[in-house]
Amino acid sequence: MRIVLVGPPGAGKGTQAAFLAKNLSIPHISTGDLFRANISQQTELGKLAKSYMDAGNLVPDEVTIGMAKDRMEKPDAENGFLLDGFPRNVSQAEALDEMLQSESMKLDAVLDLEVPEEEVVKRIAGRRICRKDSSHVFHVTYSRPKKEGVCDACGGELYQRDDDSEETVRKRLEVYHTQTEPIIDYYKAQGLVVTISALGKVEEVTARAMEALQSDEDGK
Numbered sequence: 537m538r539i540v541l542v543g544p545p546g547a548g549k550g551t552q553a554a555f556l557a558k559n560l561s562i563p564h565i566s567t568g569d570l571f572r573a574n575i576s577q578q579t580e581l582g583k584l585a586k587s588y589m590d591a592g593n594l595v596p597d598e599v600t601i602g603m604a605k606d607r608m609e610k611p612d613a614e615n616g617f618l619l620d621g622f623p624r625n626v627s628q629a630e631a632l633d634e635m636l637q638s639e640s641m642k643l644d645a646v647l648d649l650e651v652p653e654e655e656v657v658k659r660i661a662g663r664r665i666c667r668k669d670s671s672h673v674f675h676v677t678y679s680r681p682k683k684e685g686v687c688d689a690c691g692g693e694l695y696q697r698d699d700d701s702e703e704t705v706r707k708r709l710e711v712y713h714t715q716t717e718p719i720i721d722y723y724k725a726q727g728l729v730v731t732i733s734a735l736g737k738v739e740e741v742t743a744r745a746m747e748a749l750q751s752d753e754d755g756k
C-alpha cells in the first residue's frame with residue numbers, strides 16, 4: 537500500500553504512522569525525521585533545513601523533493617510506504633504524482649487526521665520527544681512521564697523540539713492552512729481522501745485509521 541498521511545502539526549501523524557506502518561508492514565517515511573537526522577549529523581542539508589524549520593516555514597521544494605525521492609527509491613519502499621509530512625504543498629504533491637506515474641504506480645489512500653486547533657497548540661507546547669525513538673512522544677500536560685526527562689517506553693532522553701515553542705507552532709499552523717491544506721482538495725479530486733478524527737487515545741485513533749483504510753480498500 538502507498539499511503540499519505542496529512543493533518544496539522546500535533547495531530548499525531550508521527551505516532552500514528554509508526555503503528556500503522558508496523559501493522560501494514562510498510563516503511564514509515566517522515567521528511568521531518570529525515571531533516572532532523574540530517575541536523576543531528578550536521579550535514580549541509582541539515583544546516584540549510586534547520587533555519588527554515590526553526591522559523592516554522594517549509595524547507596524549499598528543491599531540497600525536500602530530492603530527499604523524499606531518494607528515500608522512496610530505497611529497496612524497502614518498493615512495495616509500499618507510508619508518507620508522513622510529505623507532500624506538504626501542491627507542487628510536492630504534483631512531483632510525487634509524476635514520480636509514481638513514471639513507475640506506473642499510484643497512491644492507495646490519503647489519510648487525513650482531523651483535530652481542533654486549540655487541541656493542537658495545547659498538545660505541541662507540552663510535548664517531549666524521545667531521542668532514541670521519535671515515535672515515543674509524551675505530553676507533560678496530561679500523560680506526564682513518570683520520571684521527568686526520561687522516556688517511559690525505552691529509557692531514552694526526552695527533549696523539546698526547537699520548533700515546538702508556542703510562537704513557532706502558530707506559524708506552522710498558518711503554513712499548514714495556507715500551503716498544506718490545499719493538497720486535501722487536490723487529492724479529493726482523485727477520490728483518495730479518508731478523513732478520521734485524531735481525538736482520543738493513541739490506540740483508538742490507530743484502530744479508527746486501520747478500519748477506515750480497510751473499508752476504503754473494500755469499497756474500491
Ligand SMILES: Nc1ncnc2c1ncn2[C@@H]1O[C@H](COP(=O)(O)OP(=O)(O)O)[C@@H](O)[C@H]1O
Binds near residue numbers: 595620
Ligand atoms: N515535505 C516538507 N516540505 C517542506 N518542509 C518540510 C517537509 N517535511 C518537514 N518539513 C520541515 O520540518 C518541520 C517539521 O516537520 P514534522 O516533523 O513533520 O512536524 P509537524 O508535522 O509536527 O509540523 C516542518 O515545519 C518543516 O519546516
